[in-house]
Amino acid sequence: MKQKFDILTSTCVPLPLENIDTDQIIPARFLKATTREEKFFGDNLFRDWRYNPDGSLNKDFVLNNPLYSGQILVAGKNFGSGSSREHAAWAIAGYGFRVVVSSFFADIHKNNELNNFVLPVVVSESFLKELFDSIYANPKTEVVVDLPRQTILNKATNRSESFEINAYKKHCLMNGLDDIDFLVENKDKIERFEQTHK
């Protein structure tokens, strides 16, 4: 879970669709679990795209295509829209992705990824398009995500972009800390606030 993030070099899995919603990432019927077993959620990542209704593998779906693998998921804009289910982030992490690259993320899902030590990297539309082209031209294309420097590099074209992340969250990711540790430690501030808050 709290896997520290530093620099990751990996091949990518391309999913060039827009508005991929969290119902597709993990359908509602898998939300009945009361535990956070990453394997269970990872096994059901993109369940209804990954499997046919009869339970057989959908060979046309990218996760079932042996050409593509890696710890970086590359997706079209507005990734993670819809439901706030953190199970979507658990599924992505459980499958083994550590980075999701897109030109745009939905707010709640982006927070959920960060809270699960999956790094959402926002790139420009042109960087994204070029990256899809690179991956399709050569599925072995590697990408370097450097959190300390806040850069992403497409090794096929040598194009690099910087990405944004606030300093607090970057510190958390690099050191394996989470927000609950932070909040529990400043209870005195909260109690002081409450004295003047109705």
Place this chain on the structure above:
Amino acid sequence: MANTLFDKIWDAHVVQQVEEGPTQLYIDRLYCHEVTSPQAFADMRARGLKCFRPERIYCMPDHNTPTHDQDKPIADPISKAQVDALAQNAKDFGLTYFGMMDKKNGIIHVVGPERGLTLPGMTIVCGDSHTSTHGAMGAVAFGIGTSEVEMVMASQCILQTRPKTMRITIDGKLGKGVTAKDVALYMMAKMTTSGATGYFVEYAGEAIRSLTMEGRLTLCNLSIEMGARGGMIAPDEVTFEYVKGREYAPKGEKWEKALAYWKTLRSDDDAVFDKEVRFKAEDIQPMITYGTNPGMGMAINEAIPVTEGMSDVEKTSFEKSLNYMGFEAGQKLLGKKIDYVFLGACTNGRIEDFRAFASIVKGKKKAAHVTAWLVPGSWMVKEQIQSEGLDKILEDAGFEIRQPGCSACLAMNDDKIPSGKYAVSTSNRNFEGRQGPGSRTLLASPLTAAAAAVTGVITDPRELM
């Protein structure tokens, strides 16, 4: 300095600003349902933590609850286990719990406002994206993930980046047959499902002011479907009238004091928003969706758009969507045969929605081939349906009123639309498989759903008004 409504409420809840980081925001209410809370409770136990302010946390199951025979144990053992876990967790952590068959139970976003738990000026969160609903009362309310639910349990605070502000003004009067749902679907079609991402939206203008409280709740509920962090409406006489006398609302002297404060909760005249958007009420028609995200909507008498001018990725996504729905670009949907009708959800499960549905079906009969599920948002709504005699009208027309819950909106209980079937649904999402694997959802208002239920085909509700 001039402030927006959002600024006023947000600023009143800032505990501290983390250096080069998020804001630590105090939360007045945490609502918990059974789906997004168990892992938070489990982690609280693992860390040896107690809820910091248990009196600010309200729990109720709604997603897994069956819509019939709620007095009996839930048949699905996994659903039952999840509901039981919430009851146990609420007990162990000392939280208020409205269980199944409790008259206070229902969909959390329907119960909060109707019990007076949601009040103007509050900060409200829940592990559910439709928490934006509560913004209709003049609150800052937004959906969060399970890790964030745990943050609030542990500290009554959350770490959040301050969103930008947007005002959407709708001028003029809404036409016949045009409801809050149509307004929302229209805005989504214009702005796309990511058009408000990163923003907190305030709705304003004559068309918004003239909405009832129920209509405002529907509108704010759907803010998330434009990607907005939340949506809100400045509280006014409509709000105060709605809140007054509700079970958990302040009474007597406390009421007067609260009311005086609530009256200050409006954007200052010279407040500046990061973005301003304006629409005309007269441009809005009854709407219906044709695709697999709520932004894929059109006026009910229009044709599905064509793909000309779209980029490759846009075209791929659009065609995948139409293929799933079994529709073609350029097709009109009026007269298209449908199989299911669903009235309910946190979007349209309130009394006004049942009144609207009943107004169309009164004296008519449900089409024989249509299966209709009418699911009140809460027991309070169900009782109101009975006290107003709407149950009689609906039953005479061949409809059955079920027991409250989220039901077919996301099909976590038995209410699943079968694969390939078309459902005209008053819920909030038409995503692939949302109402059951392979289900095809057409989002619309209660009026449009009612028109489809009695004619058996997609019908402009104005023809039956």
